[in-house]
Amino acid sequence: MKAAVTAHSKYTISDIDPRLYGSFIEHLGRAVYTGIYEPEHATADENGMRKDVIDLVKELNVPIVRYPGGNFVSAYNWEDGIGPKENRPTRLDLAWHTSESNQVGIHEFADWCASANTEMMLAVNLGSRGLDEARNFLEYVNHPGGSEWSDKRIANGRAEPWNVKLWCLGNEMDGPWQIGHKTADEYGRLAHETAKAMRAFDDGLELVVCGSSNAHMPTYPEWEATVLDHTYNEVDYISLHMYFENRAKNTANYLARSIELDTYIGTVAGVIDYIKAKKRSAKDVYISFDEWNVWYHSKERDKATLAGANGWPHAPALLEDDYNFEDVLQVGCILNTFINRADVVKIACLAQLVNVIAPIMTTPGGAAWRQTIFYPYYFASLYGRGTALRLMVDSPTYKADDLGEVPYLDVSAVHDADTGRLTFFIVNRHGTEALDLDASLLGFGALKVVDDQVIAHSDLTITNTAEAPFNVAPVKATGSLVADGKLSVKIAPLSYRMIRLQ
Ligand code: AHR
Structure with a gap:
């Protein structure tokens, strides 16, 4: 053939934003605990972070890591993760039916990012909480000092602000499974007001508003139109998510799904253009494809824990997909699609990075290794920078x-x-x-x-x-x-x- x-x-699509090769760490399963953080591990650094994992993340040259969720963020109190570790509360995590010890919070994650040569992309909770917590979190993270929250950060040991530029306004707010799920109008209004308040603090922030959780949502693509109608002038990106599966064990159909991804991106690009024209706006909004991966191998196994049959375990194995060789081909096709759409997709996050639907796996107390999908991600991240x-x-x-x-x-x-x-x-x-x-x-x-x-x-x-x-x-x-x-x-x-x- x-x-x-x-x-x-000279036939170019666009310069590629290096953040096209971003990833994601959620407080979910063993991503944080026994994933990036394991103080008892032989390779643990002074912060309790596994150096063997840091080395593999560095190998991937990951430009940004989205944190702390995901579904988790929609009932997360960021204040639980600051201050002396012994005083931090254990909470029930309603998204994944587990317990959260809060031994890792913003300080620990920020230090980990510095060790792993990556930047933070933070999400605020617009599910169970709202504008007020978002502005406090932003002040804690980015204000130099002399205000209540920035002074608390300093008292907690971090003198300099982290100056995080990229913020997600909630997560998958179109999904009925989301804690604090909203209609497009409810979410659009809240996202607009939250963005306005965050911009009043710093107009230079880059803000990501929630688009659809997948292209089969009943509200898609009207969700994008309504939400952007509320927020177009306040945000820079609209997020999309998509997961791939081959339960039917049909390789030809499975490897064709990137065509659906391409259509999804094209449709949302069209909605962005429509709202841009409707608002007579000169400004552009781009796509942040901030969750994508193959996810199906572990779904059967996880059912009991997610249904609560195991109580509220701390850091159980969840979403631990064992990727096969076929998934290498799928991930290769997905990355090709993002590169070929680099004019509209500026940010993308492989969901996730460690243990949870991840290219990097660990054994508690043992080894860290590269899953099969590590490699196409590695090649794209290292050599896919420049002009598409x-x-x-x-x-x-x-x-x-x-x-x-x-x-x-x-x-x-x-x-x-x-x-x-x-x-x-x-x-x-x-x-x-x-x-x-x-x-x-x-x-x-x-x-x-x-x-x-x-x-x-x-x-x-x-x-x-x-x-x-x-x-x-x-x-x-x-x-x-x-x-x-x-x-x-x-x-x-x-x-x-x-x-x-x-
Ligand atoms: O990445 C796993 C989950 O998938 C995230 O928490 C959620 O946003 C999505 O449904």
């Missing part, structure tokens, strides 16, 4: 259940004009046939292949485990060649490929 791509240095190219793609297609014709070739390319680096991220969705790919390279000058990595496996269901952490890992590929301004390469069936040219 043949496929062709044309890349031209508008590729012309000619690929044979197949028919997916409800999504029409789907190309076997899924591809994106990022050019870094400063270094001259051009990187292709490629997935072959075909189950049995290789793709003979020719990519014409125009306007880049002389290029040669400097790195070529493939992820492939004969078993789609194979996973990485603590005992066998490298069942799925990238290996150096051979056979790619640039000659006469053309890259020629054979892409194996059901494989992921990253090719770097310079």
Whole structure:
């Protein structure tokens, strides 16, 4: 099977905001406790944070981490997580039917971010709480001193403000499962007033308003229109979330879901344009895709805990999806979609980062290892920075259940004009046939292949485990060649490929 791509240095989509490769830590399951924080662990630093986990996060070069939720934030009292640890209350977490010890709060998380070379993206609780707590939290985090909340921060050991720029106005407020769920009008009004108050403190903040929890919500996409109608002039981003699953065990249909993702992004971009025109606004609002991942492997296992059958456990194993090789291909396609939509999607957060639907897993008291999906995220985060190219793609297609014709070739390319680096991220969705790919390279000058990595496996269901952490890992590929301004390469069936040219 043949496929062709044309890349031209001047045919661009947009500069990529590095925050496209963000992630997410929620107080959920073992993400925090025995994930990033485990004071008794052999690698724990002076703050009780696992250094083995920090090293893996650093390897991923994660630009931002959203915190503290997720559903958790909608009944969270941020004040519970400040002050001497021995005085912090244990609360019942209504979102995940667990207990929250509050041994990690904003100070501990901020220190962890500094150790992991990443920035904070904070969410305020607009479920059980509202404007007042949001403005107090903001004052605590960002005001230098001389006010009630900033002085409390100083008294709690942090003299300098953290100056967090990026704030989420609640989480998934369209979802009936959300504590404090609201209608679009109720939420839109509250988000508007909260944004106004936060901007009165600092007009330079970047604010994210909640869009839909997924494209199958009954309120989608009217939710986006109503909420933006209330908030357009006060916010910078509207958030979208989407999770992927293959319960039907149909690889072809599963790998086609990124087409649905692309449509979802396109539809919301259209709603943004509509409200922009309606308001006669000169300002742009972008998409923050601040939760995305594969999530289905653990759902059956979690039912009892979520239904309360286990009481209120502290940090139980929840949402611990064991990712397989097939999920590498899915995550590769999702990241390609974000790169190809980098003109409207500026921020995206892989949900989540450690233990909970995560690329990094830990054993309490034991090892930390890379799940299969670590690798496509790693390659995109490291080499997907620069300018997204508008590729012309000619690929044979197949028919997916409800999504029409789907190309076997899924591809994106990022050019870094400063270094001259051009990187292709490629997935072959075909189950049995290789793709003979020719990519014409125009306007880049002389290029040669400097790195070529493939992820492939004969078993789609194979996973990485603590005992066998490298069942799925990238290996150096051979056979790619640039000659006469053309890259020629054979892409194996059901494989992921990253090719770097310079
Ligand atoms: O990431 C897991 C959960 O998925 C988040 O808490 C919630 O926002 C979403 O439904």
